[in-house]
Amino acid sequence: MLRIDDHAGGIRSIGLDRAAKRNAIGVELTLAMEAALLAARADPAVRALVFHGIGGNFCAGMDMKDFFDSSTRPPDQLARARSATEHWRRLLRELPQAIVTAVQGYCFGAALPILAASDAVIAGRDARIGLPEINFGFVPGAQIVKAAVHAMAPRGIAYAALTGRPLAPERAQAWGLVTEVVDGDPLERALALAGSLAAARRD
Numbered sequence: 001m002l003r004i005d006d007h008a009g010g011i012r013s014i015g016l017d018r019a020a021k022r023n024a025i026g027v028e029l030t031l032a033m034e035a036a037l038l039a040a041r042a043d044p045a046v047r048a049l050v051f052h053g054i055g056g057n058f059c060a061g062m063d064m065k066d067f068f069d070s071s072t073r074p075p076d077q078l079a080r081a082r083s084a085t086e087h088w089r090r091l092l093r094e095l096p097q098a099i100v101t102a103v104q105g106y107c108f109g110a111a112l113p114i115l116a117a118s119d120a121v122i123a124g125r126d127a128r129i130g131l132p133e134i135n136f137g138f139v140p141g142a143q144i145v146k147a148a149v150h151a152m153a154p155r156g157i158a159y160a161a162l163t164g165r166p167l168a169p170e171r172a173q174a175w176g177l178v179t180e181v182v183d184g185d186p187l188e189r190a191l192a193l194a195g196s197l198a199a200a201r202r203d
Helices: 027-041 064-068 075-094 109-117 132-136 142-149 154-163 169-174 186-200
Strands: 002-007 011-016 048-053 098-103 106-108 120-124 128-130 180-182
Touching: 002 027, 011 027, 011 186, 027 075, 048 186, 064 075, 075 109, 075 142, 098 109, 098 186, 106 109, 109 128, 109 142, 120 169, 120 186, 132 154, 142 154, 154 169, 169 180, 180 186
Parallel strands: 011 048, 048 098, 098 120, 106 128, 120 180
Antiparallel strands: 002 011
């Protein structure tokens, strides 16, 4: 569910690896994310984290069926996953390492707290970022919107949440959610920037 690689200079990349579901965040991915962030927090050799998606998309949001369908999972497992969701989001905000996120393709809903917690977000030209929940008859989760508000202009949040339309990376950059828009794969640039941030740290 996660592809974790260590690179020179204390850089650790964490790839969301559920390509068949466009890296939607399900139960196993949630538990893996919690464990990965706890491990990073405890490892002084890790100086920066880079998040990215495997298979052409960053993250299509939360896998609602996987999280809430009690016919396929026991209730205690679902409750544990929901608790882990809040925990890893808090961990992400509190980590001492620099955080850079590379975005390609879909980046929806529950993916936005990762962007909001990042020190920099590098988006490819094909990135589409948004809060599509209104298209399915409900509003975005309060915690998701709260996280995005810290990184994005209020009118941008309102537009994304009320229309459900995905933002092109240039518009997301204008509204503060994206740092740079690049041609090609943004992961290369994200790793390079993370290296610079890690090298600049003084422990």
